[in-house]
Amino acid sequence: MKINKSQLARELDVDRRTIDHYLDGFIPKRTRNKPSKIDEHYQIIAALLSEDSTQKFYYRRVLWQYLKDNHELDCSASAFRAYIARTPEFKAYFEEDKRIVSPKGAARFETPPGKQAQLDWKESISYETKDGEQVEVNVAVLILAQSRLRTFHLSISKSQSVLLSFLTETFEALGDVPAELVTDNMKTVMDEARTEHFPGKVNTKFAQFAKDFGFIVRPCITGRPRTKGKVETTMKILDEIHAYQGLLTLEELHQFVQDLCNRINREIHQGTGKIPIFEFKKERNHLLQLPTKK
Numbered sequence: 001m002k003i004n005k006s007q008l009a010r011e012l013d014v015d016r017r018t019i020d021h022y023l024d025g026f027i028p029k030r031t032r033n034k035p036s037k038i039d040e041h042y043q044i045i046a047a048l049l050s051e052d053s054t055q056k057f058y059y060r061r062v063l064w065q066y067l068k069d070n071h072e073l074d075c076s077a078s079a080f081r082a083y084i085a086r087t088p089e090f091k092a093y094f095e096e097d098k099r100i101v102s103p104k105g106a107a108r109f110e111t112p113p114g115k116q117a118q119l120d121w122k123e124s125i126s127y128e129t130k131d132g133e134q135v136e137v138n139v140a141v142l143i144l145a146q147s148r149l150r151t152f153h154l155s156i157s158k159s160q161s162v163l164l165s166f167l168t169e170t171f172e173a174l175g176d177v178p179a180e181l182v183t184d185n186m187k188t189v190m191d192e193a194r195t196e197h198f199p200g201k202v203n204t205k206f207a208q209f210a211k212d213f214g215f216i217v218r219p220c221i222t223g224r225p226r227t228k229g230k231v232e233t234t235m236k237i238l239d240e241i242h243a244y245q246g247l248l249t250l251e252e253l254h255q256f257v258q259d260l261c262n263r264i265n266r267e268i269h270q271g272t273g274k275i276p277i278f279e280f281k282k283e284r285n286h287l288l289q290l291p292t293k294k
Helices: 005-012 016-023 037-048 060-070 077-085 088-095 160-174 204-213 225-232 235-244 250-265 276-286
Strands: 116-128 134-144 150-155 180-183 190-192 216-219
Touching (some): 005 016, 037 088, 060 077, 060 235, 077 088, 116 225, 116 235, 150 160, 160 204, 250 276
Parallel strands (some): 116 180, 180 216
Antiparallel strands (some): 134 150
């Protein structure tokens, strides 16, 4: 059957030559070879992920944030992850180390406002300062369970005096105290660890500190860190420190940790869909009052 190309072109509202083109076997491409605006950062990304770089990026999000803060990257986190996924050399960097599978059966639970805070340390972070000095730092983390407001404190030591000072300054900054503090069996808090068959024994000095401030100590059962899952999920955020290996002095690193804390308190929390700094204003009315000066 002979095809009337002119009539077909009129019916489809296209040029007659277009009809010829398709009848000759033309197949349109499903995707366009459109360059990405992230391509202009290719060399920077390659240098940051190279063997010569002392900086370490554990997550794509950390690399995205670093480029955004320091190299004027202008794209969404999802677009950046997609770019990394379709660039084999960058994708291999993040998939080379296999990550541990999350424990099963740990459903997230919510607590009433003001009831609970969770405490933990990000321990033994090996860091190279701008001066080439190798130091080992720790970050104390406290998170209010309902609002998800966090406080960080960078320290060389994990001594009890450092911990008590951090908690005191945090409660004073918050202006109030949570009803209970969930923690693991760290030596500065527990003399004997809690198990399934033993309630554990809180350190005498820490027990007195808790009594003075009016909160209850709730240690986790040994081997069940997901009991304090809200603070555990915060730990990977602190891996952003490795993105600045060799770039900061110890004083500047301390300021970076505080800036990081302020930033995430002003971002939408993925679990709640709310901004912690605003949620804290609501939760604050339910916290316990600070003890008297005496």
